[in-house]
Amino acid sequence: MNAIEVTGVTKKYSEITALDRLSLAIESGSTFGLLGTNGAGKSTLFKLLVGHIRPDDGTVSVAGTDVATAGPELRSIVGYLPEHAGFPPSLTGREVLEFHARMHSLPDAASRIDAVLSVVGLSDAADRCVGGYSNGMTRRLGLAAALLSRPRILLLDEPTAGLDPRGVADFHRVIERLDAQSDLTVVISSHVLTEIESLCERIAILHGGQLCTVGDIDGLRREVTDDVRVRLRLGDAASADSIQTIVSAFDASVHSTDHDGDVVFVDCDPEDVPQLLTELTEAVTIDGYDVREPGLERVFEQVLSEAEQDSQPRQSAESSEQLRTVSHDE
């Protein structure tokens, strides 16, 4: 069963199309990642899901209920951490959660509040004013508020934006713990690809308000490339040119090379890696190397470049059409 179904949704802000005929389904109990550049439509999609805005066209349903026609009760099963969550600075963290608990009419508010404060690591700071919280603590309080009602669907918009590495790690631990609950659906948007890669099973990539691709991460990796990336650290940066000569012999299997100072990247078929390394170590001094599976970054880059290529002919066609219209008007 799908926890979220978005069908043919278009949302415009005056002249700007934030979402363009987007259709997407997210399975119950999964952890789903939303990727896209700035302005891709991720936050707009979250706002539609939580009912902050309404689509100009299409339907958005959460837990089988159309958000447009549902009452506010639907939000009792949805926890939401907005990208720019904020709290009145004169309230304490506990008071914020008490307010949330009362709005949800939670019967065992005190124990739940203590529990979520413990989960997000804010127990010690619970009785301090939010105005004195760091950015990371504010984000964690937002997560605590979203978790308080034990929602079936958790929407996290850029949850780790602005957090230091330790804050990010803590956040990941919380999400991983939540992931163990089989019935909880988590949707995370992020610019940090490694974060999505480590937390999510399935992803969607948005660009210009359109869905570019959706699927499980491994499947998308395989779709994009079977290559592995060999990263070589050279003893002498000048020998990078020599490497170019050597890898050109592997014409059929080496698909790209690049270098950054004394580090050379070679993308090639996994079967050719041993022979390539043998020949390279005979020819140049190599201080170290590693071999990596293609990351989500390559999937993301390729999908986006394809999307941009697709949109360019359409944009130029639209421009030509506009020019023709203008000349007709004149």
Add this chain to the structure above:
Amino acid sequence: MSEDQTAHSSTEPGGGTVTAADRSFETSSQTVVAFAGQTLTIAQLEYRLSLRSRWTLALTALFGLLSLLVVGFGGSSAGPFRVDAVVVSLASLATYLVPLAALVYGYDTIVGAEETGWLDMVFALPVSRRRVVVGAFLGRATSLAGATAIGFGLGGLVLFVRVDTVPWGLYADVLFGAVTLGLAFLALGVLVSTVAAEKTHALGIALLVWAWLVFGHDLAALGLVAAFDLPNVMLTGLVLANPIDIFRVFVLSGLEITGSGMAAVVTGTALSTTVLLGGAMAWVVLPVSVAAQLIHRRSL
């Protein structure tokens, strides 16, 4: 309506019979309780926030200081102490100060919460936006009413000490009128806050509203009165179209000193206390009701 609600009657586990009408009543009463519960929760939070901000304390001190000054200066002039003159001075002070204070108190209710990211959190809760607006108004209204009553009440206390026979009814009218005037302008502030896209826009609109109702409306109305022989019903309409004029007429109609502006023109007309109170209540309720409707159009 759910299947349970459409059933004509059924037997409760305890043996009693529950009809559809009973269930309908229960459902509607539960809805009312839920509405009141969530609205009061928001009102309590807003009240707590307003008490913790320095605004409420500052307003109380300002109102108190100025009312004490008015009462003090009222007694410093040569001749007998004129209680009615003090009341008129207090009323004049209230017509300028209370609307401005209330608008500034209310202009950021919604748009300010949106800019800090708090509204995004609150609207994601299982509560209708209408309740959020009404609750926020009620919370701020409580603290503003308290600040106004305490501030202007201080002047009354001093008056009580200085004068043997204080016309308490008259002073109570000023106090009640000032509180109601504040609530009306707070309601306008909440409405402005609901429609404005940014806090700075809201402040600008609030100041324009203040300038119009304090100066512009009276000038325009007096121009009409001077140019045309307006019937009483038109004069009544002009008074009811401005909460400040309602306040002036309400407070000053019992005095020989009539004050200024439209109040001086209409104190002799047949504007009853009931009509004035109805008009004042409308100025409190209508802006909040409109805001509660318009909040649904607001995109976060």
